[in-house]
C-alpha cells in the first residue's frame with residue numbers, strides 16, 4: 001500500500017472531479033457528496049455490474065425500487081425507531097459530540113469492535129479520556145438515533161411525520177408478498193434493490209466511506225425455514241481461499257486462518273449453508289471486479305455487535321489505510337423482519353408451500369453492500385504510482401469493465417488533417433464504447449491524464465494513419481503499443497475489454 005494512500009486517492013478524486021463535497025460554492029455539509037462526469041460513470045459501472053451479477057444473471061432473484069420517504073410505522077415495526085442508534089458522548093465544556101467507539105479507537109489506538117456501550121464507557125473512565133478538542137470532561141454516553149426525519153403534506157393538522165429510509169431492506173420486506181406474487185416466484189428466491197439510504201452519522205469520516213447519504217445494494221434471499229442448508233456452491237466458489245476471523249477467534253485474540261468456503265461449511269463455522277453460499281457469491285464478485293484477495297477478509301460479528309435483527313453476521317472487510325473495516329455484510333435475519341411487519345401491519349406475509357400445504361414465514365439471508373464504499377475501495381485497490389526522473393506517475397489499474405472511460409482517442413497534432421481524422425475515429429467508436437477525444441497538450445501528458453483515471457486503452461492518430469488507415473493502440477498497464485488497422489479496431493478493442501484476448505497476444 002503506497003504511503004498516504006487515503007490522502008492520495010481522495011486528492012485524485014477531488015482534483016479530477018470524480019467525487020467532491022457537495023455545494024462547494026456555498027458551505028458544504030459534512031457527509032454529502034457530488035459525483036462529476038468520471039465519477040458518475042464509475043458508479044454506474046459498479047451498479048450495473050452488481051445488478052447483472054446478483055439479479056439479471058440469476059433466475060431466482062428479481063428487482064424492485066422502493067420509495068425513499070416512508071411512514072414512521074414501517075420503522076417502528078423494523079425496530080429502527082427504537083434500536084438504530086450509535087453511542088454518542090458529548091464534552092461537558094465545549095459541547096462537541098463524538099461517536100463513542102470512534103473516540104476510543106482514536107485515543108487508545110485499538111479496535112473496540114464488539115464491545116457494548118457500557119464496556120466502552122468504562123474504558124473512557126479507566127483511561128481518563130477527556131475531550132480531544134478542549135480537554136474538557138466527557139459526559140455519560142447516550143444512544144443517538146441515526147434516522148433523518150422530514151414532514152410530508154401542507155395541512156397543519158395532517159399526520160405528516162415521515163422518515164428518510166436508513167436502509168433499503170425494509171422496503172423489500174414490506175413489499176415481499178406483492179413482489180413474490182407479481183414475479184410468481186417460489187422459495188427460495190430473492191428480491192434486490194439499489195437505492196439511496198440516509199443516516200445522520202455522528203461523525204461522517206474517511207470521505208465517502210462513511211457518508212450521511214449513500215446508496216445501498218441489498219438482496220434479501222427468502223428461504224423455507226427447514227431448507228436453510230439445501231443448496232450447492234458452484235465448483236469455482238467452493239475452493240476460493242479466504243482469510244477467516246471467526247467470533248471465537250476474536251474472543252481469544254487469535255489470528256485469522258486461510259480456509260476455503262467448502263471448509264467454512266464442513267467445519268460448521270457458519271450456521272446455515274445458504275449463508276456460506278451468499279458469502280461466497282459476494283467474495284467471487286469482488287474477485288471479478290479485480291480486487292486483490294490479500295486485502296480482504298471475512299470477519300464474524302461477535303455477539304455484542306450483532307444488529308437487533310441478526311442471529312449471525314459476517315462482514316467482508318477491506319484493509320483500508322485506517323484499518324480493517326466493513327466493506328459489506330452478509331446477515332442471517334431469520335424471520336425477524338417479516339414477522340415484525342406481519343404483526344404491525346396485520347397483513348399476512350406468510351408463504352404457502354404447495355407440497356406440504358403449509359404456510360411458512362421464510363427466513364432471510366441478506367448480502368448488504370454500500371455502493372460508495374465499494375467505489376472508494378475499488379479506487380484504493382487500483383491505485384499505483386511510479387516515480388521516474390523525479391516525476392510521479394499515477395495509474396488506476398481498474399478492471400476495464402469498471403473504467404469510466406474505456407478508450408481515449410488522441411490525434412498526434414491538431415494540424416494537417418489529423419484532428420479531423422481523429423474526430424472520425426472517435427465518432428466511430430462512440431456508439432459502442434465509452435470513449436473520449438483529447439487533443440490538449442503533448443501525447444505523453446494525454447497518456448498520463450488517461451492513466452490517472454484508469455482508461456485501459458488509448459488510440460493515437462498519426463501521419464501514417466492518413467495514408468494506411470492504421471493507428472497506435474496503447475495498453476495502460478504494460479504501456480505496450482501495437483499498430484492496428486482502423487477496420488479491425490472495434491473488434492480488437494471489444495475482445496480486449498471482454499478479456500477474451502491479452503494485449504500481448506493481440
Ligand code: ATP
Nearest residue numbers: 201208209210211214326327328329368369370373
Ligand atoms: P458500519 O459498521 O461501517 O457503520 P453498518 O454495519 O452500519 O456499517 P449496514 O447497516 O450493515 O452497515 O449497511 C450495509 C452496508 O452499507 C455497509 O456494509 C456499507 O457498505 C454501507 N454503509 C453503511 N453505512 C454507510 C455510510 N454511513 N456511508 C457509506 N456506506 C455505508
